Amino acid sequence: MKISYQEIHQQKNPILPEPLEFGKTSTDHLFLMDYYDKEWKNPRIVNYCDLHVRPGTKAIHYGQSAFEGAKAFKHEDGEIYTFRIDENAKRMNNSAKILMMPSIPKDFQIEAIHSLINVDRHWVPDSNKGSLYIRPFLFGSGSSLGVHPSNNYIYSIILKPSGSYFKEGFSPGKLLITNKFHRAAPGGTGAAKASENYAASLRPGELARKFGANQVLYLDVNNKFVEEAGAMNHYHVLKDGTIIIPEWTDTILKSITSKSVLELSKIHGFKARQEHIRINDFLEGIKSGEIIEAGGLGTAAVIAPIGKYFLLKDDIINEKTLDNILDDKIPKDELGQFYDEIIVGNGSIGSITKNIYQTYTNIQRGNIPAPNGWLMKVEKTFSK
Numbered sequence: 001m002k003i004s005y006q007e008i009h010q011q012k013n014p015i016l017p018e019p020l021e022f023g024k025t026s027t028d029h030l031f032l033m034d035y036y037d038k039e040w041k042n043p044r045i046v047n048y049c050d051l052h053v054r055p056g057t058k059a060i061h062y063g064q065s066a067f068e069g070a071k072a073f074k075h076e077d078g079e080i081y082t083f084r085i086d087e088n089a090k091r092m093n094n095s096a097k098i099l100m101m102p103s104i105p106k107d108f109q110i111e112a113i114h115s116l117i118n119v120d121r122h123w124v125p126d127s128n129k130g131s132l133y134i135r136p137f138l139f140g141s142g143s144s145l146g147v148h149p150s151n152n153y154i155y156s157i158i159l160k161p162s163g164s165y166f167k168e169g170f171s172p173g174k175l176l177i178t179n180k181f182h183r184a185a186p187g188g189t190g191a192a193k194a195s196e197n198y199a200a201s202l203r204p205g206e207l208a209r210k211f212g213a214n215q216v217l218y219l220d221v222n223n224k225f226v227e228e229a230g231a232m233n234h235y236h237v238l239k240d241g242t243i244i245i246p247e248w249t250d251t252i253l254k255s256i257t258s259k260s261v262l263e264l265s266k267i268h269g270f271k272a273r274q275e276h277i278r279i280n281d282f283l284e285g286i287k288s289g290e291i292i293e294a295g296g297l298g299t300a301a302v303i304a305p306i307g308k309y310f311l312l313k314d315d316i317i318n319e320k321t322l323d324n325i326l327d328d329k330i331p332k333d334e335l336g337q338f339y340d341e342i343i344v345g346n347g348s349i350g351s352i353t354k355n356i357y358q359t360y361t362n363i364q365r366g367n368i369p370a371p372n373g374w375l376m377k378v379e380k381t382f383s384k
């Protein structure tokens with residue numbers, strides 16, 4: 001398929017806001033492609049615009065919608081490189097399969113992403129200021145109200161120049177542990193980057209913030225195993241330096257960052273593996289000093305260290321209390337009665353976490369060699 005370029009207007013020197021916040025600033029263009037009559041058609045790059053959808057759109061009513069999140073970096077030589085974009089394209093097709101949506105050839109997804117970045121290359125921040133966040137998304141755009149897969153789809157890509165995830169420097173966060181909320185259930189859509197999973201995480205995420213935590217550490221539906229750290233995979237580090245990441249199941253998103261850390265461990269001489277992690281063993285490990293570091297892994301932050309876990313006293317919180325906490329009807333200084341606190345190590349960022357962050361971001365920014373195929377140059381092939 002040939003991508004058409006429609007009414008391209010490029011700002012040669014866009015002024016990026018300072019500080020550059022995550023996901024707020026849009027570039028000049030977006031990519032669009034339609035699916036109907038069982039075929040992808042009309043791939044095009046257009047000026048950034050609203051998308052007009054019909055009131056019965058399946059994505060709105062039944063959540064048939066998935067997305068991806070990737071990054072591109074400007075290197076010292078001024079060239080732009082996407083990072084592991086083929087993995088994002090593969091995962092998009094896995095999400096499409098789970099949500100009964102049509103797949104998009106992997107190489108075509110990469111071509112579409114690279115073509116759009118090429119048009120908007122002036123928007124990519126210098127590497128000391130941030131990166132270009134890439135958000136491809138796919139949704140059912142058909143408008144009949146029957147609960148069936150849509151016949152029509154839209155695939156689109158938007159780009160967001162973004163600054164560092166750590167606004168106040170690389171600092172440890174906090175996670176809330178609760179039995180009350182779950183992100184995903186076996187046989188469901190947890191392994192897809194499905195929009196609905198994020199809707200389900202909004203209320204627990206807000207609750208975590210009321211307690212001063214960044215996110216929820218999600219457990220499996222039986223409250224036995226560690227699953228995800230909000231919108232990141234979870235990790236912890238044993239005393240001997242081994243990094244442990246929960247084994248992927250159909251309730252955990254297969255993080256490209258986790259996959260990369262596991263692959264890097266073989267090259268850069270650190271130890272990493274996956275396991276099913278019992279929450280009780282995890283908490284015991286922190287208390288005994290067997291676990292010395294912990295946190296989250298994901299594209300936005302790369303690695304987000306966690307210094308403290310708040311254990312919600314689920315038994316004393318009923319639905320009314322939850323509403324009162326969420327509606328700020330309980331004073332902040334009284335919220336301490338609802339949780340116990342547990343500190344990882346001495347609560348600061350450990351050396352393994354720092355090392356992974358440095359190694360990973362240096363690879364992304366071209367300061368140290370990347371494993372074969374991880375970085376793909378965005379060629380200057382566009383001609384109007």
Ligand SMILES: Cc1ncc(COP(=O)(O)O)c(C=O)c1O
Pocket residue numbers: 069228230231232233253254255256257258297298299300
């Ligand atoms: C639920 C969830 N888990 C894990 C991740 C981390 O995945 P990745 O490393 O591919 O960004 C994300 C973010 O994309 C996520 O939304």
